[in-house]
Amino acid sequence: MTRISSPMTRRTVRGLALATAALLPAALGLATAPAAMAATSEPAGWARVAHLSPDTKSVDVQLTALAGGAVVYELDDVAYGAVSPYIPLAEGTYVVSMVPSDAADDVQPIVRQSVDVTEGAPLTVAAYGRNADLQTTVFEDDLSAPEEGQARVRVVQASTIEPTVTVDTAEGRPIARDVPTGSATDYAAVPAGSWDLEISGTDEAATSAVDLPAGSVSTLFVLDDAQGSLTAQTITDSATLADMPVGGIHTGGGGTAATPVGPIGIAGAVAAALAGFATIGALHRRGVKADA
Numbered sequence: 001m002t003r004i005s006s007p008m009t010r011r012t013v014r015g016l017a018l019a020t021a022a023l024l025p026a027a028l029g030l031a032t033a034p035a036a037m038a039a040t041s042e043p044a045g046w047a048r049v050a051h052l053s054p055d056t057k058s059v060d061v062q063l064t065a066l067a068g069g070a071v072v073y074e075l076d077d078v079a080y081g082a083v084s085p086y087i088p089l090a091e092g093t094y095v096v097s098m099v100p101s102d103a104a105d106d107v108q109p110i111v112r113q114s115v116d117v118t119e120g121a122p123l124t125v126a127a128y129g130r131n132a133d134l135q136t137t138v139f140e141d142d143l144s145a146p147e148e149g150q151a152r153v154r155v156v157q158a159s160t161i162e163p164t165v166t167v168d169t170a171e172g173r174p175i176a177r178d179v180p181t182g183s184a185t186d187y188a189a190v191p192a193g194s195w196d197l198e199i200s201g202t203d204e205a206a207t208s209a210v211d212l213p214a215g216s217v218s219t220l221f222v223l224d225d226a227q228g229s230l231t232a233q234t235i236t237d238s239a240t241l242a243d244m245p246v247g248g249i250h251t252g253g254g255g256t257a258a259t260p261v262g263p264i265g266i267a268g269a270v271a272a273a274l275a276g277f278a279t280i281g282a283l284h285r286r287g288v289k290a291d292a
Helices: 010-021 266-274
Strands: 045-052 059-065 071-078 087-089 092-100 111-117 122-128 135-140 150-157 164-169 174-180 188-191 193-200 205-212 217-224 230-236 257-260
Touching: 045 059, 045 071, 045 092, 045 111, 045 217, 071 087, 111 122, 111 135, 150 164, 150 174, 150 205, 164 217, 174 188, 193 230, 205 217, 205 230
Parallel strands: 045 122, 150 217
Antiparallel strands: 045 087, 059 071, 059 092, 071 257, 092 111, 122 135, 150 188, 164 174, 164 193, 193 205, 217 230
16 A cells, blocks of 8 residues: 555346436436445445446446355446445455446456455445456545544545556645555545645646545545546545444445345435435546447
């Protein structure tokens, strides 16, 4: 880790997700299904999924318990740049698999990654790189609260344009130095507020305006834009972790269409969505090429 100086068919579940999504207020302006709900009533840890491969089209994601092989969660139509909500899970080993959206039910996954969920430990499972050399990694997330008046932020470098990136504030405050592709930095404590960030590689550079509220924990994902340049988006991690223990980080919504396998209450799903649902598919809407 770079230190500062990731018996239902999929088609049936997709139909349920779309039907439930129709209940969300049109004012959200999001083509999404409900935010994530607990895969277990007594979660020990959490995992989320990030689609960071610029030329891989939207994927459907399954989380399968290694013990018994039961599918415990599905995410539908996860587009490039999208980061799911944290999914509360019982302690154990799970397999995360991704297949192209609308693929046949028996198609082989393009991604398969095992992940160990332990008590109190949120994780991010990320697929990154070009489709011809797609890779996965698991980032350990630290959502402990910063000191009063502070925010905590880290960088995940997923751009395929630059092998390493450096992130500074416009005022010259260093955030991260020479972060290699496929890695995450440690979290840096910064004064809370709005910041203009400068992201640079060897040949490319970009700017990104971010808001880091007091007490928040965020991840800055460095990505490719539709023109083949650097871009970035910030996810407030501490607002996407559901079902924290009493006294923990406040709950909120996440990023992609999500449907748990098994019976759920529609009202509960809508309530979870309204609690803070957000889609991070801006790059997809801008026309990122998807040739996979």
